[in-house]
Amino acid sequence: MAAVTEAPPLAPTPAPQKKPPRKRGRWMPYLLLLPGLLWLVVFFALPVIYQASTSVQTGSLEEGYQVTWHFATYWEALSEYWPQFLRSVLYAASATVLCLLLGYPLAYLIAFRAGRWRNLIMILVIAPFFTSFLIRTLAWKTILADGGPVVGALDALHVLDVTSWLGWTAGDRVLATPMAVVCGLTYNFLPFMILPLYTSLERIDPRLHEAANDLYAKPSTTFRKVTFPLSMPGVVSGTLLTFIPATGDYVNADLLGSTETRMVGNVIQSQFLRILDYPTAAALSFILMAAILIMVTLYIRKSGTEDLV
Amino acid sequence: MAFVNWLKRHFVVIAGLLTLAYLLLPNVVVTVFSFNNPKGRFNYEWQEFSTDAWRDPCGVSGLCGSLSLSLQIALWAMLGATVLGTMIAFALVRYRFRARGAVNSLIFLPMAMPEVVMAASLLTLFLNMGAQLGFWTILIAHIMFCLSFVVVAVKARVMSMDPRLEQAAQDLYAGPFQTFLRVTLPIAAPGIAAGALLAFALSFDDFIITNFNAGSTVTFPMFVWGSAQRGTPVQINVIGTAMFVVAVLLVLVSMAVGNRRKRQRT
Numbered sequence: 001m002a003a004v005t006e007a008p009p010l011a012p013t014p015a016p017q018k019k020p021p022r023k024r025g026r027w028m029p030y031l032l033l034l035p036g037l038l039w040l041v042v043f044f045a046l047p048v049i050y051q052a053s054t055s056v057q058t059g060s061l062e063e064g065y066q067v068t069w070h071f072a073t074y075w076e077a078l079s080e081y082w083p084q085f086l087r088s089v090l091y092a093a094s095a096t097v098l099c100l101l102l103g104y105p106l107a108y109l110i111a112f113r114a115g116r117w118r119n120l121i122m123i124l125v126i127a128p129f130f131t132s133f134l135i136r137t138l139a140w141k142t143i144l145a146d147g148g149p150v151v152g153a154l155d156a157l158h159v160l161d162v163t164s165w166l167g168w169t170a171g172d173r174v175l176a177t178p179m180a181v182v183c184g185l186t187y188n189f190l191p192f193m194i195l196p197l198y199t200s201l202e203r204i205d206p207r208l209h210e211a212a213n214d215l216y217a218k219p220s221t222t223f224r225k226v227t228f229p230l231s232m233p234g235v236v237s238g239t240l241l242t243f244i245p246a247t248g249d250y251v252n253a254d255l256l257g258s259t260e261t262r263m264v265g266n267v268i269q270s271q272f273l274r275i276l277d278y279p280t281a282a283a284l285s286f287i288l289m290a291a292i293l294i295m296v297t298l299y300i301r302k303s304g305t306e307d308l309v
Numbered sequence: 310m311a312f313v314n315w316l317k318r319h320f321v322v323i324a325g326l327l328t329l330a331y332l333l334l335p336n337v338v339v340t341v342f343s344f345n346n347p348k349g350r351f352n353y354e355w356q357e358f359s360t361d362a363w364r365d366p367c368g369v370s371g372l373c374g375s376l377s378l379s380l381q382i383a384l385w386a387m388l389g390a391t392v393l394g395t396m397i398a399f400a401l402v403r404y405r406f407r408a409r410g411a412v413n414s415l416i417f418l419p420m421a422m423p424e425v426v427m428a429a430s431l432l433t434l435f436l437n438m439g440a441q442l443g444f445w446t447i448l449i450a451h452i453m454f455c456l457s458f459v460v461v462a463v464k465a466r467v468m469s470m471d472p473r474l475e476q477a478a479q480d481l482y483a484g485p486f487q488t489f490l491r492v493t494l495p496i497a498a499p500g501i502a503a504g505a506l507l508a509f510a511l512s513f514d515d516f517i518i519t520n521f522n523a524g525s526t527v528t529f530p531m532f533v534w535g536s537a538q539r540g541t542p543v544q545i546n547v548i549g550t551a552m553f554v555v556a557v558l559l560v561l562v563s564m565a566v567g568n569r570r571k572r573q574r575t
Contacts, residue, residue, distance in 0.1 A: 033412065034544030036393035036456060040415050043453040047430035070560045101327045123560055124329060128336055130556035132514055135549040136532040138541060139335035142342065142353045190332060240421070248423020251516060255537055265517075266426045272429055278436070285429040286369030286450065292423060 055282035092246035096184035176258035184252035200234030212292035336520035350540025362543035386451035394459025399461035428521035442524025466500020
């Protein structure tokens, strides 16, 4: 604070007429950055380091923990919880693909076909956010309830026979199966896919569509050769915005799933808050962070849009 | 055949509207079940129509307390994140300084990290410091993860601003402070407001980070989570429905006002 109050008198110091903005400019950016960055360093970056150190500690709650460079924790955590890791990646990837398939038509509709309904549909896409996502996730318990209309219809169409055979559902139940969890994840992160898709679709010049049409391209060819490539930035940021939070999520797996659908988030949560095995929990969380950073870096490099962020 | 052609032509519209229905279905269920009179402790099966819960929304112990706590935390987190984030955004757009890349990645990383990782690592910090988990640790955590979103929102607006407007103000003998207050701030205001609203919404609805760092303090999402284990009162649906209706009404009113102003100008 002292630095801030000292800043104004700097202006009338000797030779202010020559380059006053520069004099001011030298300290200003650091003063503006300092409080916010300090917050992020202390409460975001430092904790990551603390967590890394916790993961190589041994000891117990009663006697306290010491850093012993016990890297075996990582090995033990991975060998015990690899199914949960695998499940997290699989569920999150399925939800991301579903979000893309479901979200693309809606984003396209808002961008090109909605006309004067555009604002209304946009509000309807964002509106669910106004109700707490936990309440909305609990509503899926009602929608997918055993013997309810949705499950009944799927059963009558013999969809459940196929999904049961694939292991996505169990018998005539949808709740407490992988399908319910993926359905919940898809639902929860769908707006994060639609909004970036819409932003990138909306920027496309409609005359490009007309040009493609004039050059005898079929609608499907226009989509494949013009629209979709131009919407790639939206596809990339949309998939990242759904995949990353979906991998770490434990709410859907807990509310809509069973012990057979536990994801790595569930393990971290219970190790931290119930079992109080901090080193294992920290190691799991660290592995998750590293895995996501590696996957995201590879993905961004592969999709060739590094100027995304 | 005509039907198939029709289906082909309107494929995007039909698929889009189906997705919209998928997005809105849970809200419909939440609203309908706010008028339910459940038999057991859980409100998952339809029994009979009743307006009991609407007449007594605070009838469940702890519900309205948690709601007001969540509102308080969201307001303070909004304030803190907006002030800190706006300062960073201005610094990033307006000034040259060293280590810009490092600053950018420090702001980007919290958005690219699963919440559970941030939550768990922050908890290890608090445990190591021996901090008392509660209101303050929740607030610290919320400001931390809202900050980056405010920076992004404000930055977009400040970047699209015409720098000549500020030069004009200075040519007209406005001091730096006056220029900022009367030219820069009003132009940046929509971006700051968008960032603030986003921060409020993110903080109010946050569960995972709060779950780790709240100790025994119960925010509204924590209350809903707890009730999913113990029994879901109808009042939860009432609050969910009321929030939805109020927010949609606010958006519609603000849009109507905006349209009217636009028409008056032209």
